Amino acid sequence: MKWFALFLVFAASAQERHIVAAYTRQGNRFVFQLSAGAADFEWASPSTFRFRRTFGPQLPPPSAGNAEAVEVTVDDSATEISFTTTYLKATVRKDDLRVEVRKSADNGLLMRDVTAAARRDGLISWERLAEPGVHFYGLGAKTGETLNLRGGRFEDVIPFLLSTAGYGEQHMARGRYDFDLARLRKASYRIDLQNSDLIDYYFYFGPTPKEIFEERVKATGSKFAAQANPVRFQWLLEQSLSGVMLPAETMSQPIPVDLRKRLDAYLGAYVVEVHYRGCPILHPLPVQFPRDPESDKHPDESMVGDELLLAVGRNVYLPQGIWTNLKSNIETRGRQTIQSTDSPSVFARNGSIVPLAGSGTLELHYFPKLGAEFFLYEEEAGDYTQVHAAPAADTVRLEIESKVARDYTWVIHHVEGVKRVSTAEGVTLHPVEAAAELKQKSWYYDAQHRNLHVRDQVSAGQDHIVKLSF
Numbered sequence: 001m002k003w004f005a006l007f008l009v010f011a012a013s014a015q016e017r018h019i020v021a022a023y024t025r026q027g028n029r030f031v032f033q034l035s036a037g038a039a040d041f042e043w044a045s046p047s048t049f050r051f052r053r054t055f056g057p058q059l060p061p062p063s064a065g066n067a068e069a070v071e072v073t074v075d076d077s078a079t080e081i082s083f084t085t086t087y088l089k090a091t092v093r094k095d096d097l098r099v100e101v102r103k104s105a106d107n108g109l110l111m112r113d114v115t116a117a118a119r120r121d122g123l124i125s126w127e128r129l130a131e132p133g134v135h136f137y138g139l140g141a142k143t144g145e146t147l148n149l150r151g152g153r154f155e156d157v158i159p160f161l162l163s164t165a166g167y168g169e170q171h172m173a174r175g176r177y178d179f180d181l182a183r184l185r186k187a188s189y190r191i192d193l194q195n196s197d198l199i200d201y202y203f204y205f206g207p208t209p210k211e212i213f214e215e216r217v218k219a220t221g222s223k224f225a226a227q228a229n230p231v232r233f234q235w236l237l238e239q240s241l242s243g244v245m246l247p248a249e250t251m252s253q254p255i256p257v258d259l260r261k262r263l264d265a266y267l268g269a270y271v272v273e274v275h276y277r278g279c280p281i282l283h284p285l286p287v288q289f290p291r292d293p294e295s296d297k298h299p300d301e302s303m304v305g306d307e308l309l310l311a312v313g314r315n316v317y318l319p320q321g322i323w324t325n326l327k328s329n330i331e332t333r334g335r336q337t338i339q340s341t342d343s344p345s346v347f348a349r350n351g352s353i354v355p356l357a358g359s360g361t362l363e364l365h366y367f368p369k370l371g372a373e374f375f376l377y378e379e380e381a382g383d384y385t386q387v388h389a390a391p392a393a394d395t396v397r398l399e400i401e402s403k404v405a406r407d408y409t410w411v412i413h414h415v416e417g418v419k420r421v422s423t424a425e426g427v428t429l430h431p432v433e434a435a436a437e438l439k440q441k442s443w444y445y446d447a448q449h450r451n452l453h454v455r456d457q458v459s460a461g462q463d464h465i466v467k468l469s470f
Contacts, residue, residue, distance in 0.1 A: 020094040023081060028070050029062060030083070032092075039097060043070040044219040046085035047205040050172075053097055055119045055197040067219075088205055101167070101203060110167050110205065114188045117199055124199060127188040135296060136181055136189070137162040137209075137241040137286055147237065147286060147296040154179045158242040159201075164290065166207035170216060170243070173200040209287040210279050216243060217278025224274070233312045234299045240280040241287070247271075251281045254312050254344055255304070259326065262357040265376055269355075270305045272377045281305065289319045307352035307374075312344045322350035324367050324413055329449045331414060353387055361407040361455065368396065368412065378403045381460075396468040402458040409438065410454040410466065417470045418445055418452055424465035429454065 022033045029042040039053040044067050052059055075082040082091045084104055091100045096116035102109050109129075117126035130136070135148040140158030143149065149161075155178045159171035171177060175196030181189045193199070202219055206212040225239075228250045236254070239246055248267040252260050270281045279287070283303035285295035294317060301311035309323065318334040325332070326346045332338060348354050351370025356363045366372060366389045376385040381403040388399040389412075398410050421429040421443045429441045435453060438444050443454040458464045 019097055020081065020092070023076075025074075028067055028072070030074075030081075032097075041083065041090070041092065043067070043072060043083070043085065044202070045215065046070055047087045047211075048202060048215045048219050049083075049088070049090060050202050050219070051092075051099060051199070053117065053199045055124070060198070090203075101205075103166075103205075110165055111163075111169075111203065114186075119197065122194060124193040124196065125190060126199075127183070127186070127190045130181065130183070130187055130189045131165065132187065135164040135286070137284075137296070138168075138243065139179055140238055140242040140244065141179075143234065143238060143299060145297070145299070147241065147284060147299050149179075149181050151182050151184065153182050158244065160243045162209055162212060162241060162286075164286075166205060168204040168206070168209075168212040168216065168243075170202045170204070170220070171200065172202065173198040208290050210277070210283075213243065213278040213280075213287075215278075217276070222275050222278055233302075236282055237284045237299060237302055240282040240302070241284055243278075243280070245274050245278075245280050246282075248281060251304070255310060255346065256327075256342075256344055259346060259356075264357060265355040265362060266305065266308075268379075269375060269377050285317075285319065292319050295319065304346075307349055307354050309347040309349065310344060311340060311347070314340050314343055316340045316345060316347075318347065322367075323347040324350070329413065329451070353389060355387075358409055361409045363409045363411050364398075364400075365411045365413065366398070368414065380404065394470045396470075398454070398466045398468070400458050400462075400464045402462055402464065403460060405458070405460045407440075407455070407457050410452075412452040412454070412468070414450050415452050415468075415470070416447075416450055418443075418468060420467075420469040421452075421454055422467050422469075424467065429456070429466070 019034050020032050021035060024031050029040055032039040037055050038059045040059060042050045044050060070085055073084040080091050080093050082089060087104055089102045089104050098113035098116050100112040112129040114127040114129055117124055136150050137147055138161045139149060139154050141149055141154040156176050157179060159177040162168050173196045176194040178192040179189060183189060204212045204215040222245055224245045224247050227247050230253060233254050248271050252267060274281060285298055288303040289295045298317045300313035301316060304310050315337055317337045318332060321334045323332050323334055324347060326348055327342060348367050350367050351372050352367055353372045353374040354365045355374060355376060356365060364387055369391050371390045373388045378385055383403045385403045386401040390397040400408055429443050432438060432442050432444050435444050438453060438455045440455060440457045445452050454466055
């Protein structure tokens, strides 16, 4: 009888630890039946899910459920429930609701709850894996000489975290969030949530930061924050890494005034892109160059969009590629730190087209030798003008698919030996002796800077091609 009584006690305690009793499926949403509290798991896409757990009696109403149906394979074992999509395998333990996420392709580990969430004295806490070598960004956190948050403690933060392990997490429940990323010996970070009884977060698989932002905007939408008063440059980077979408007026504050006045078309394209792809206009180097080990060591520089590098310090790290200083037109190879004579300074990346407002014309600055393209959003047409540059052997093909009537001037940097400039129809454009003499269907070669200027007028709806022969 004594042994039987002990068995009953053991069985009862085991049943209490077995939190998840069963689940039901409602489209992309899986609702768990718990011994205490409530929880659900919902797929927003094959790369994104939302997990919610409350220590109270019931969850808030679920999301609208407008996402397309996600194909999910479910494996329900005695100890855990696994959900597998094209990209992810997410496993929830039945005894304590710990979550683990792996890639479907190679079973590579992305995220794992090291401890179960516990609620004591109004504080919910749990720990997640932080493998050696993984870097973390975001949280709106004030950083120092590096943008990597690992090794720090951050209180009352923006609850969005980027990990170089290949995922982002965004916490949705109201409350105060503190993140402890200083737990190096334990290889974990701790999340503390005050003033809430609800855990509610999105998990976004990238694997790159830009793809994480794109998953995020598909799941939660986009909204620009209010324009900020003059702010320090590093704060802009910290906000961008935290997914805060600041307006172009705020983002462009550090850009030299003379250049800022010419960037309306360039920045306008990225304002539209923010709504569709979710990546803030400023692309801190870890976002643009996630595989570069130097990228997070430079909190005084950032990409503005994909084409321009903005540096506010004198020591400028240039990532991989060839870079042109927009003021001096000097080319420099990347993967090195240089001394800049100007602060701030702006560099264009090889293989890019940068539209800049000129005198009565829109200048399309092309930096060869790689091919390039740019999409200009035309608000009045509700469509994109597309510009392309394609080098091949001793020719370059320049194409404008314009949605509006406009005067354009191609500015091709770092070229020499121009023999002929013509249209696709075989019409030869004629050279002029000075930039001031440029007019429709003419070109000018600036020998001092090795830049070729080609001017022409393009009608709305016209696909206009110019060929350069060297």
